Amino acid sequence: MKLTRGDFRPSYDVVIIGGGGHGMATAYYLAKRFGITNVAVLERSYIGSGGTGRNTTVLRANYKTPETIRFYQESFQLYATLQEELDYHMLRSERGLFWLAHSEPQLRNQRERALQNQHFGVNTVYLDARQVHEVCPQIDMTGGGKRPVLGAAYHPPGSIIRHDAVVWGYAGAAQRLGVQVLEGIEVTGLTIQGGKCVGVVTDRGPIAAGAVLSAVGGYVTNIADMAGIRLPIVSHPLQAFVTESYLPVLDHIVASADLHIYVSQSARGEVLIGAEIDPYSSYSTRSTFPFLASAAARAIDLFPFVAKLRVLRQWTGICDMTPDYSPLIGRSEVDRLFISSGWGTWGFKAIPVSGLRMAELIATGTVPPVLAPFALDRFRRDRAVPERASAGTH
């Protein structure tokens, strides 16, 4: 796919800062569903270079609160037909996702989660240890002899999809509709007049805009600072690694709530291992050995065969974490400045719904009901959407 090169126009209806999945999806839906094609997506690096290209590609809808289940259910449905809609192959593959419990409290938590999901029409079932073993015999049910598996919430639709292809697919489709995708342009300021955002300042000159969207992830605080807005966001590193390719032995995605680890195997045969965020805030994407050692040990507790595999690659992304582990998306205090952030460790699977509903908000000026619970001012109104238990790892 070839991106637009060369000059940008002096003015756009909508300027989107950040060429990741969320920015690109918003641009696509603005053009496709709302007929707004005079749109620019500005990316300071290359598209998909942030969280979109660094996540572990899991799609699921098995959250805990009604608001979040509804939100991710819509996203999951949009993802189901995305390859056809964008005419781009994304290697989507349905795997089935376990959330293992190794303790009584976690067992209750996973049982509650299955019931809550079923109530809202999400396919999640509770499995006892014997059933877990039947569905996925690869799991060491003794948990490395230390943490026996007692049961699990099992979400059969849980899938993986090629993350780069998602952003490329959206970018290509948006460009065909007239959107400009511009790489190598950094936004250095926002133009605000009388409490209204009317453009951006870039390292290649100013650009006027009818509306500005920050679709920036880990660095969203930098953009908010330009408008004098303070957000309830702290940026934390999130690391993951893959092993060398191995025989195809693991169909499922297996997460453990007690071990704070998840494991899947890619189409290339690499065993992918992820865990929780680093316990301190940072913008450094340098991977660390303590993470590798600790995550590898926990992965081997679940899958002993992993012990003989060599590590191929380890990487880090920067996550914009919110206090309640839910997104922060909607209008800001500045008129015509919209913010799509707080994507933390749960952003990739939200790309289609976030893009579609943010486009609706920008185009119509009305907050879509599915976005309303995640408004920027919810902490001021004491309306947190607590998802720590279900969004904490991936």
Add this chain to the structure above:
Amino acid sequence: MPLLIPCPTCGVRPYGEFWCSGELPDGGHGGSDDAEADFERVWLKRNVAGLQTERWFHHAGCRRWVTVRRDTLTNVIDAQL
């Protein structure tokens, strides 16, 4: 190399022995009579890309609080406060 935290009682120790409570708000962690100031202190973050003053609790050591200044872009700690 893990992130190393200088502890005034135990010396330089790996971060795994500590619990990080994050950036130190202006005027410290204490409450006030001003609801707006309390809201901002509890919820809104400076989340600096650069030098940040922050607190660590040495739970696996002397069980004391440590205040340090760390560059969040490089993780280099240049001052113990």
